[in-house]
Amino acid sequence: MRFDIIPRLASLDCEGNNRLVAYFSMEIAVSPAIPTYSGGLGVLAGDTLRAAADMGLPLAAVTLAHRQGYFRQILDAEGNQSSEPQPWSPESILVEEDVVVTVTIEGRPVTIKAWRYDLEGVTGHIIPIYFLDTNLEQNDARDRVLTDHLYGGDGDYRLRQEAVLGMGGARLLAALNFKPLVYHMNEGHAALLTVALVEQQLKGANLDSATDHDLEEVRQRCVFTTHTPVPAGHDRFSGEQAYRILGDERARFIERVGAFHDKLLNMTYLALRFSRFVNGVAMQHGIVSREMFPEYDIEAITNGVHAATWTSPAFQAAFDSYLPRWRQDNLALRYAINIPETVIEDAHLESKRTLIAAVKEYSGVELKAELFTLGFARRAATYKRADLLFTDPERLVKIAQECGGLQILYSGKAHPADEPGKAKIKRVIELSHSLSSDVLKIVYLENYEWSLAALLTGGVDLWLNTPKRPYEASGTSGMKAALNGIPSLSILDGWWIEGWIEGVTGWAITDHDEDAGEARSLYDHLEVILPFFYKQPEQWRRIMRSTIALNGSYFNTQRMLEQYVQNAYFPETPVQASANALESMLAK
Numbered sequence: 001m002r003f004d005i006i007p008r009l010a011s012l013d014c015e016g017n018n019r020l021v022a023y024f025s026m027e028i029a030v031s032p033a034i035p036t037y038s039g040g041l042g043v044l045a046g047d048t049l050r051a052a053a054d055m056g057l058p059l060a061a062v063t064l065a066h067r068q069g070y071f072r073q074i075l076d077a078e079g080n081q082s083s084e085p086q087p088w089s090p091e092s093i094l095v096e097e098d099v100v101v102t103v104t105i106e107g108r109p110v111t112i113k114a115w116r117y118d119l120e121g122v123t124g125h126i127i128p129i130y131f132l133d134t135n136l137e138q139n140d141a142r143d144r145v146l147t148d149h150l151y152g153g154d155g156d157y158r159l160r161q162e163a164v165l166g167m168g169g170a171r172l173l174a175a176l177n178f179k180p181l182v183y184h185m186n187e188g189h190a191a192l193l194t195v196a197l198v199e200q201q202l203k204g205a206n207l208d209s210a211t212d213h214d215l216e217e218v219r220q221r222c223v224f225t226t227h228t229p230v231p232a233g234h235d236r237f238s239g240e241q242a243y244r245i246l247g248d249e250r251a252r253f254i255e256r257v258g259a260f261h262d263k264l265l266n267m268t269y270l271a272l273r274f275s276r277f278v279n280g281v282a283m284q285h286g287i288v289s290r291e292m293f294p295e296y297d298i299e300a301i302t303n304g305v306h307a308a309t310w311t312s313p314a315f316q317a318a319f320d321s322y323l324p325r326w327r328q329d330n331l332a333l334r335y336a337i338n339i340p341e342t343v344i345e346d347a348h349l350e351s352k353r354t355l356i357a358a359v360k361e362y363s364g365v366e367l368k369a370e371l372f373t374l375g376f377a378r379r380a381a382t383y384k385r386a387d388l389l390f391t392d393p394e395r396l397v398k399i400a401q402e403c404g405g406l407q408i409l410y411s412g413k414a415h416p417a418d419e420p421g422k423a424k425i426k427r428v429i430e431l432s433h434s435l436s437s438d439v440l441k442i443v444y445l446e447n448y449e450w451s452l453a454a455l456l457t458g459g460v461d462l463w464l465n466t467p468k469r470p471y472e473a474s475g476t477s478g479m480k481a482a483l484n485g486i487p488s489l490s491i492l493d494g495w496w497i498e499g500w501i502e503g504v505t506g507w508a509i510t511d512h513d514e515d516a517g518e519a520r521s522l523y524d525h526l527e528v529i530l531p532f533f534y535k536q537p538e539q540w541r542r543i544m545r546s547t548i549a550l551n552g553s554y555f556n557t558q559r560m561l562e563q564y565v566q567n568a569y570f571p572e573t574p575v576q577a578s579a580n581a582l583e584s585m586l587a588k
């Protein structure tokens with residue numbers, strides 16, 4: 001019930017005016033049919049908006065059309081990755097807005113239009129999502145392609161794209177007559193919106209004339225979420241690029257406010273400089289971010305996933321009958337502790353069979369529903385260490401032989417320019433061929449994306465995560481698994497530090513400085529977990545149930561967005577505001 005009341009209250013200020021939040025993200029996974037996301041960041045953005053729609057939060061979102069999508073992954077028999085564009089057509093799915101805005105980029109005026117997607121929540125509330133598009137006849141050929149490729153092209157292309165997203169997006173919202181009270185930058189890609197807001201604040205006067213007061217007015221409206229735990233991961237551009245692409249006035253302004261670091265335009269510093277609230281995406285990531293940026297106050301709000309989106313159809317039906325209001329109030333998942341074990345067993349088996357059928361269709365491999373199945377799927381970035389499980393292939397084979405059989409499902413794309421990431425995929429695929437036997441089946445599924453992620457996190461028996469600490473800012477796929485009663489076996493990094501209760505929600509791989517030590521701990525755990533799965537099915541189902549009750553009820557975007565509302569967007573809620581008003585009346 002709580003969520004029916006608080007967000008609506010929080011969204012009204014004391015005069016009863018709507019408080020609008022503008023949410024900016026380079027990628028947003030809106031629907032499986034719109035391929036404008038590459039991985040966790042985009043899925044998080046989509047899940048955030050789905051929760052906002054459910055909660056009735058007044059929010060409008062901005063992203064780019066990415067007409068050529070991210071990319072479709074093709075894997076040959078040897079495990080070499082190649083890629084194909086995934087063109088999609090906004091014309092056939094979205095509503096065309098009739099306003100356009102113009103931003104000068106590299107000395108050329110670039111006209112930007114927008115396509116709108118109406119995202120509807122569980123109570124019928126709608127969140128508009130604007131996909132910016134520069135593919136217009138009046139634009140120079142070099143600019144028409146700016147909204148084609150997510151994370152494509154070179155540094156020039158990326159900076160021009162970020163000017164479209166940040167500056168174009170802020171101007172578009174103004175042209176549509178939105179007056180957001182809060183601008184939320186989901187990662188630094190949208191940081192140039194702060195420059196557009198200062199320009200709005202100055203009503204056309206030169207940026208050189210901006211006073212501290214002007215800057216503070218803008219800072220009071222901005223919120224920034226950083227997602228990157230290593231300095232090299234932050235978005236940077238050369239000074240030459242900044243001056244040439246953004247123009248002298250803007251580049252000089254950005255330099256003046258301190259967003260150049262080591263002579264590079266650093267989007268994280270720009271966002272930090274102009275945000276009244278900054279957060280990392282899990283408790284540990286907050287700590288790491290404060291070490292990286294000691295001059296700033298950085299909070300932590302742990303990520304979540306959209307519960308209804310990532311719960312398998314079989315578990316959705318179970319929750320609908322045992323926890324009827326779980327879609328409106330995700331906290332109701334805490335009462336999953338009362339769902340009968342047989343219901344858990346049946347829902348899991350149904351989801352596992354659906355996954356097995358899909359694996360057969362995609363790869364031709366036939367898996368068995370009674371065999372223990374391990375899942376590992378995520379972007380093939382090297383820090384995720386997809387091959388840690390194969391550190392000692394002989395020991396892995398022995399575990400499969402002696403513990404009753406093992407099936408392993410892998411999936412993940414490497415960014416087309418990431419050669420080490422592609423090498424990891426190749427190594428996993430080669431090993432899957434050389435090690436597979438009757439008792440050990442390893443399958444690498446091509447083209448990891450939304451629907452495959454849903455099938456895998458819905459249907460395996462254990463979710464594996466082996467990142468190198470502290471590179472996993474949060475991680476969210478394990479949260480999807482938790483909603484389906486699937487425990488995790490993971491390195492203690494990101495969200496798992498908070499979600500881990502040994503033997504209740506899963507298991508932790510012990511920290512070691514060397515990869516080999518962590519691999520040993522991984523095998524030690526599998527040697528205990530597999531026999532447990534095969535010999536104590538009732539206890540196993542109790543773990544599944546506590547995983548839903550403890551982690552499904554917490555690691556969702558409804559709880560997460562509630563924290564953003566209370567701490568970042570509207571820290572002074574109307575309730576507090578009225579209490580303050582009462583206090584000052586009494587003081588008189």
Ligand SMILES: *Cc1c(COP(=O)(O)O)cnc(C)c1O
Pocket residue numbers: 038039040041043377378379448449450453454474475476477478480
């Ligand atoms: C959830 C999801 C991710 C993020 O997974 P991590 O565990 O955070 O790496 C990446 N890609 C897709 C398609 C997803 O659905």
